Amino acid sequence: MDIADFRDKILKQDRRALARAITLVESARADHRAQASELLEALRGAGKQSLRIGLSGTPGVGKSTFIESFGMMLTASGLRVAVLAVDPSSARSGGSILGDKTRMEFLSRDPNAFIRPSPSQTHLGGVARRTREAVALCEAAGFDVVLIETVGVGQSETVVAEMSDLFLLLLAPAGGDELQGVKRGIMEMADIILVNKADGDLKTTAMRTCADYAGALRLLRKRPQDPQGFPKAMTVSAVEKAGLETAWEEMTTLINWRRETGHWDQRRAQQASFWFHEEVKQGLLARLQQGEAKEAIAALETRVATGDVTPSAAADSVLRILNISAR
Amino acid sequence: MDIADFRDKILKQDRRALARAITLVESARADHRAQASELLEALRGAGKQSLRIGLSGTPGVGKSTFIESFGMMLTASGLRVAVLAVDPSSARSGGSILGDKTRMEFLSRDPNAFIRPSPSQTHLGGVARRTREAVALCEAAGFDVVLIETVGVGQSETVVAEMSDLFLLLLAPAGGDELQGVKRGIMEMADIILVNKADGDLKTTAMRTCADYAGALRLLRKRPQDPQGFPKAMTVSAVEKAGLETAWEEMTTLINWRRETGHWDQRRAQQASFWFHEEVKQGLLARLQQGEAKEAIAALETRVATGDVTPSAAADSVLRILNISAR
Numbered sequence: 001m002d003i004a005d006f007r008d009k010i011l012k013q014d015r016r017a018l019a020r021a022i023t024l025v026e027s028a029r030a031d032h033r034a035q036a037s038e039l040l041e042a043l044r045g046a047g048k049q050s051l052r053i054g055l056s057g058t059p060g061v062g063k064s065t066f067i068e069s070f071g072m073m074l075t076a077s078g079l080r081v082a083v084l085a086v087d088p089s090s091a092r093s094g095g096s097i098l099g100d101k102t103r104m105e106f107l108s109r110d111p112n113a114f115i116r117p118s119p120s121q122t123h124l125g126g127v128a129r130r131t132r133e134a135v136a137l138c139e140a141a142g143f144d145v146v147l148i149e150t151v152g153v154g155q156s157e158t159v160v161a162e163m164s165d166l167f168l169l170l171l172a173p174a175g176g177d178e179l180q181g182v183k184r185g186i187m188e189m190a191d192i193i194l195v196n197k198a199d200g201d202l203k204t205t206a207m208r209t210c211a212d213y214a215g216a217l218r219l220l221r222k223r224p225q226d227p228q229g230f231p232k233a234m235t236v237s238a239v240e241k242a243g244l245e246t247a248w249e250e251m252t253t254l255i256n257w258r259r260e261t262g263h264w265d266q267r268r269a270q271q272a273s274f275w276f277h278e279e280v281k282q283g284l285l286a287r288l289q290q291g292e293a294k295e296a297i298a299a300l301e302t303r304v305a306t307g308d309v310t311p312s313a314a315a316d317s318v319l320r321i322l323n324i325s326a327r
Numbered sequence: 328m329d330i331a332d333f334r335d336k337i338l339k340q341d342r343r344a345l346a347r348a349i350t351l352v353e354s355a356r357a358d359h360r361a362q363a364s365e366l367l368e369a370l371r372g373a374g375k376q377s378l379r380i381g382l383s384g385t386p387g388v389g390k391s392t393f394i395e396s397f398g399m400m401l402t403a404s405g406l407r408v409a410v411l412a413v414d415p416s417s418a419r420s421g422g423s424i425l426g427d428k429t430r431m432e433f434l435s436r437d438p439n440a441f442i443r444p445s446p447s448q449t450h451l452g453g454v455a456r457r458t459r460e461a462v463a464l465c466e467a468a469g470f471d472v473v474l475i476e477t478v479g480v481g482q483s484e485t486v487v488a489e490m491s492d493l494f495l496l497l498l499a500p501a502g503g504d505e506l507q508g509v510k511r512g513i514m515e516m517a518d519i520i521l522v523n524k525a526d527g528d529l530k531t532t533a534m535r536t537c538a539d540y541a542g543a544l545r546l547l548r549k550r551p552q553d554p555q556g557f558p559k560a561m562t563v564s565a566v567e568k569a570g571l572e573t574a575w576e577e578m579t580t581l582i583n584w585r586r587e588t589g590h591w592d593q594r595r596a597q598q599a600s601f602w603f604h605e606e607v608k609q610g611l612l613a614r615l616q617q618g619e620a621k622e623a624i625a626a627l628e629t630r631v632a633t634g635d636v637t638p639s640a641a642a643d644s645v646l647r648i649l650n651i652s653a654r
Contacts, residue, residue, distance in 0.1 A: 269632040279642030315606030
């Protein structure tokens with residue numbers, strides 16, 4: 001493979017080369033990994049900084065319809081949009097390539113849009129690395145906006161938030177007890193909460209839901225990276241394409257403020273540092289899944305839970321096997 | 328040191344022996360650690376399961392006054408109460424032994440109460456281990472309730488929640504924008520939110536604050552370990568000793584439900600497992616703070632933040648030094 005040629009094609013926004021490059025970074029084969037590293041190194045610093053938007057929403061909130069409508073609005077205004085997905089469950093559901101393309105019928109045929117489903121990896125750490133590399137490839141290919149969507153399984157919101165400049169939480173209208181659906185801690189990450197389906201019979205409910213979340217957001221501590229009024233909650237209707245322009249204006253306001261105040265660069269640098277440490281940690285902790293250490297942990301697990309041995313004493317045994325003296 | 332004698336004294340609720348034992352588990356000296364391990368092993372399974380109550384509250388919410396009033400109420404009803412603290416910042420403030428004792432003037436002189444300040448350790452992992460061991464010693468010494476308080480610096484709430492059967496969040500009354508003081512994610516841990524200072528001029532504000540938090544709690548997802556109506560928010564006045572009986576009744580209701588449904592035992596087993604894995608992880612990750620790995624990380628840190636090298640490539644270099652092949 002000619003890396004220089006590959007690099008040039010991606011920089012020239014060749015969609016087929018981009019798709020092939022993403023396949024390359026998703027591969028677990030050793031020779032593919034080596035080529036992927038070489039390609040990423042060749043592309044480092046080239047291209048542009050896209051606006052990376054993380055988007056989380058549980059199934060049923062209308063995430064695909066939102067991405068379709070929102071993406072079409074962006075491409076209509078001349079922006080190039082890439083859509084990536086982080087879904088650690090997609091390996092189980094047998095991949096969702098066809099699903100993603102048919103779910104976004106118009107956007108998938110838009111020459112200014114590029115849609116890529118989640119890599120089929122069960123391990124979230126693996127998905128995270130591949131997705132970060134795919135984002136880097138999309139930036140090299142000159143996309144203005146990279147949307148990274150997740151269904152919010154386990155820790156996947158954190159993974160997406162840590163590779164985004166802006167994090168959106170998409171919610172459905174709900175009344176009373178149904179409101180309990182938001183995972184604790186996820187509001188920590190949201191820059192903007194969008195209550196979708198503010199149309200037809202659900203419009204009033206959507207507005208009330210939005211007011212409830214706006215109230216809840218006000219109870220939380222102000223973050224240094226937010227200008228006055230953020231994080232905020234808004235209503236949209238993906239089906240009726242209502243509220244999308246306003247939502248985009250709010251995103252632009254937030255992002256411009258962060259750029260001007262230096263929070264954008266700071267966040268990018270922090271994210272790079274986060275992933276550096278994270279990969280070192282994960283690589284090191286992977287040792288616990290191997291050989292003697294794995295066996296010792298499995299053997300001690302039950303004894304710890306039943307109180308047969310203290311957690312500290314059990315941990316010391318494992319660390320001795322790994323040839324690391326106890327603290 | 329005669330461990331058997333030491334053990335017997337603790338089981339006989341000898342307060343001086345308990346205090347000496349806690350000093351022993353707090354020591355970093357290798358011979359002390361060995362003795363501490365031997366003592367803890369000798370006491371394992373002895374004594375009783377105390378009710379471990381975690382309590383978090385920022386400075387100014389009246390935490391000491393609350394512990395004093397709440398603790399006195401418990402001892403008056405015949406219960407023996409131990410108070411431990413997790414405060415990673417206490418090493419900086421030069422320890423708070425005198426502070427804790429004078430802050431709780433009556434409780435500290437109550438023969439059925441035992442107050443112990445936070446160990447002077449800057450490393451939260453160290454504080455966590457010592458506090459868990461101190462809790463085990465208090466259980467062996469037959470305390471009915473062990474209150475573990477934290478000021479909520481960084482991750483200390485998580486540490487306290489993971490060693491508690493019940494987690495209380497103490498808040499002060501606040502109006503409008505002042506409400507933003509709750510750290511995102513901490514509501515995840517709270518079983519009961521207590522809005523303190525529901526007395527005098529602040530009474531109305533406290534009730535409104537309580538209603539606001541009750542509303543916010545209802546927006547969060549129901550947890551399997553909660554009976555109907557939990558987590559909940561209530562008002563108390565530590566100064567006027569109002570609402571404390573009701574709060575204790577609610578705690579008893581919650582805990583009895585958890586005991587009957589098996590969630591109590593399940594949580595204890597999960598916590599033991601959590602600390603086992605946590606200590607193995609921390610012990611292994613401590614390798615990154617040593618020798619060549621430490622130097623490599625420091626050297627790569629800036630290059631990663633400036634985009635001079637990708638996080639993945641930098642991580643691979645570090646893992647090669649640790650003789651661990653990259654994923």
